[in-house]
Amino acid sequence: MPKYVVRYGVMRHLGVFSSRGREIFSRGRRVIARTGRGQEVGDVLCEATEHVLTQIEDPRTGQILRPVSHAEEVELRHLADQVVRDRAAIEARIAELGLGMKIVDIERLYGGERVVVYYLAEDRIDFRELVRFLAKDLQTRVEMRHIGVRDEAKLLADYGDCGKPVCCNTHLSEMPPVSMKMAKLQKATLDPTKISGRCGRLKCCLRYEYDTYQELRRELPPVGRQVLTRDGQAKVLSQEILTGELLVETAEGRRVVINAADVLSVLAKSDRASEESASGEDSKKQTAPESAAPARSRDKRSQRDREAPPDASADPSKRSRRGGRRSKGGGDVARGGQDPAKPDPQQPDHPPGDSASGPPSKGTQV
Structure with missing residues (x-):
């Protein structure tokens, strides 16, 4: 079963449609196809080969029902006249309800399943009441589509500054954002009147060579x-x-x-500065141990001072224990840890003529 690439709808959607029979459709042939929205009229672009399918991202699918006959061509012209009358009725209802929206285009499907209204609005619009009136006036299902300025150009614009049809109306299925950075990299003029497209935004073609410029700049x-x-x-x-x-x-x-x-x-950024900084770091590394040694010694001394016990005069019990340990080594400490230069308060005073600091008697244990 052969497949073809078909463009259909006012938004110029691309779809890969299969044919029911073995009939071959040439490029530009108008056909009636069944899409996800209903029966629509489309134009055959080419046969959907494997190479072509790799160039289309997420194509819509459908089926080609038949080629457009002469009688259907006449019916399509009547349908175009009906769209003009529908637009006048819709704009009258919008003015009656006082809605801040602008109608860009109206699409009535060939099968009569629905009417699609494309509009512009700066703020969110509550059009539920409008849809109820339109469904009663048009006697069909009404679908409201909020679009942007690029989509408006896609619907209304014809040719660009290059003399060719605008890209958004021919081969672009998606319109990614374009930034001023892309224009600056390609050294395009920054005059907005020269780098803006029919929609008033930056031209889509500024993105085409941006990746190549980035690769060459590296x-x-x-x-x-x-x-x-x-x-x-x-x-x-x-x-x-x-x-x-x-x-x-x-x-x-x-x-x-x-x-x-x-x-x-x-060369690296400011090689001379990097060399100077490197030499400065080396000198710092050499002087660091020398300056760190006295600092460490001071830290150790302060730590010993913090860990040292309080003065012996503050706590008599600690004095006695320390005195007992020193007496074992044969020090000049009297019994009980008392200083030999001071009399023991528990002992009687020495007789007159004797010195308290004199040598101990033979019976005294040292």
């Missing part, structure tokens, strides 16, 4: 970087991405244009 030294050439060291001032040329300034102050292939190497 092969060039960045602006502001120091490079080494056959004539010596120079600074990159600007790039010509497509031609692969650089505008550089030499150490003598001359500005010359060179080819990127003439660049021998790309």
Whole structure:
């Protein structure tokens, strides 16, 4: 069963439709097809080969019912006149309800299953009452579609500044965002009147070569970087991405244009500063142990001071214990840990003429 790529609807959807019979449809043939919305009229673009299918992302599917006959062509013209009358009725209802919306286009499906209304609005619109009135007036199902300015250009625009049909109305199924960064990278003029499309936004074609520009720019030294050439060291001032040329300034102050292939190497940012910082770090590493040694000794001394016991005069019990330990080693400490220079309060006073600090008697245990 042959398959064909068919464009249908006012939004120019792309679908891969199968044919019921063995009839061959040539390019541009108008057919009646069954889509997810109902019976619609579409144009055959080509046969859906494997190569073509790789170029279409998430295509809609359907079935080709028959080619459009002469009688159906006449019916389609009457349907176009009916759309004009439907638009007038819809705009009258919108004005009656005072809704802040603008009708862009109206689509009435060939099979009569529904009427699709495409509109613009800055704020969210509550159109439930409008839909009830329209369903009664048009005697069919009404579907409201809120679109953006790019979709408006897709519906109404014809040709672009290049002289060809606008991209959004021919081959673009999705319209990704375009930023000013893309225009700056390609060195396009920043005049909004020259880089804006029919929708008033940045042209979609600015995105087409953006990936190529990015890939080529990676092969060039960045602006502001120091490079080494056959004539010596120079600074990159600007790039010509497509031609692969650089505008550089030499150490003598001359500005010359060179080819990127003439660049021998790309120097790091401020090599001299990095060398100075490296030498400074080495000197710091050498002086660090010397300065750290006295600091560690001071820390140890302060730690010993914190860990040292309080003064012996503050606690008599600690004095006695310490005195007992020292007496075992044969020190000059009297019994009970008392200082020999001080009299024992529990002993009687020495007789007159004797010194309290004199040598102990033979019967005294030392």
